[in-house]
Amino acid sequence: RNELAWRELGLHRMEHRVDAVEAGPGGPDELVVRTRVAPAASRLGLFATYRWTAEGDHLRLAVEVTPDGTWSLPLPRLGLRMTGPATLSQLEWFGLGPGEAYRDSRRAVRVGRYRATVDELQTPYVFPQENGNRADVRWAEITDGAGAGLRVTGDPVVDVTVRRWSTEDLDAAHHPNELAPRASVFINIDHAQTGLG
Numbered sequence: 276r277n278e279l280a281w282r283e284l285g286l287h288r289m290e291h292r293v294d295a296v297e298a299g300p301g302g303p304d305e306l307v308v309r310t311r312v313a314p315a316a317s318r319l320g321l322f323a324t325y326r327w328t329a330e331g332d333h334l335r336l337a338v339e340v341t342p343d344g345t346w347s348l349p350l351p352r353l354g355l356r357m358t359g360p361a362t363l364s365q366l367e368w369f370g371l372g373p374g375e376a377y378r379d380s381r382r383a384v385r386v387g388r389y390r391a392t393v394d395e396l397q398t399p400y401v402f403p404q405e406n407g408n409r410a411d412v413r414w415a416e417i418t419d420g421a422g423a424g425l426r427v428t429g430d431p432v433v434d435v436t437v438r439r440w441s442t443e444d445l446d447a448a449h450h451p452n453e454l455a456p457r458a459s460v461f462i463n464i465d466h467a468q469t470g471l472g
Contacts, residue, residue, distance in 0.1 A: 288443075290315050304329040311343070319344040338466070354434070354465030356442070362419040363460045364393050366437050370412030370429075374398075377408055379470030386411065393437050393460060403448040405471060408436045408463075417462060427464055434465040 292311045299305030306327045313320030320343035328335045340353065371381060372389035375398055389409075398406040409415070411432045418424030427435065438445070439456035442463075448454050 288314060299326060299328070301328060313343070317344075319346060349469050352434075352463070352465050352468040354463055354467075356461065356463050358459040358461055359417065359425065360419075361439070361456070361458055361460055363417050363424050363437075363462075364420065365418045365424075366391055366393060366396060366409075366415060366435070367418070368409055368412050368415035368435060370415070370432065370435075371410045375406060375408050376410035377405075377470045378410070378468055381410060384410075393439060396437060399451055401451075403445055403451055403454055405442075405445070407438060408434050408465075408468065410434050417460075425462075434463070434468055436463040436465070437461070 289312050292313075293308065294311060295307070295309040297307050299307040308325040308327070310323045310325070311320050312323055322341045322343055324339045326337040326339075328337075336355070338355065367388070367390040369388045370386065371384040372387055373391070374384055375396075376384045396407040396409070400406060412427070412429055412435045413432055414426065414428045415433075415435045416424060416426045417437055427433065438461050440454050441457070441461050444454060444457070
């Protein structure tokens with residue numbers, strides 16, 4: 276598996292370095308953040324430019340990624356991870372569902388509008404592993420019990436994963452009972468993933 280190869284090469288933990296934060300050419304409504312993302316044990320890296328633009332009551336993010344070095348393995352995922360308050364407990368989305376879907380695992384899903392709690396999004400595999408992704412999402416709303424939260428819109432689609440533990444927690448766990456909910460929810464919005472197999 277690619278994940279094992281990444282681990283053997285020491286590439287499974289990526290460090291982020293911010294190189295610049297500056298106003299964008301679009302004026303005061305645009306912020307540009309330039310970073311380098313790389314594993315500590317390698318000369319390989321990724322240059323990423325995040326362009327945040329305020330558009331009325333919306334915030335638009337465009338990300339440009341350029342590889343640094345010659346990558347011999349595919350990236351497990353390419354996207355953005357953020358945290359939100361643990362009160363964000365619902366996901367409603369328009370995309371593939373109702374169950375999880377990945378690039379190589381999507382035969383039992385269809386395009387539609389779905390709703391689930393964050394806890395219902397998880398697949399309790401015997402050995403904890405990547406799970407809960409919703410693919411080809413046109414839009415998603417991650418909300419609390421009162422309906423307040425975050426709306427994500429793909430351009431045209433994104434993958435969305437929302438969990439009560441981090442990817443690192445999932446990676447370290449050997450049994451499901453080792454996955455303890457955190458004080459935050461972890462939200463992955465991905466452009467692409469390699470899949471499960």
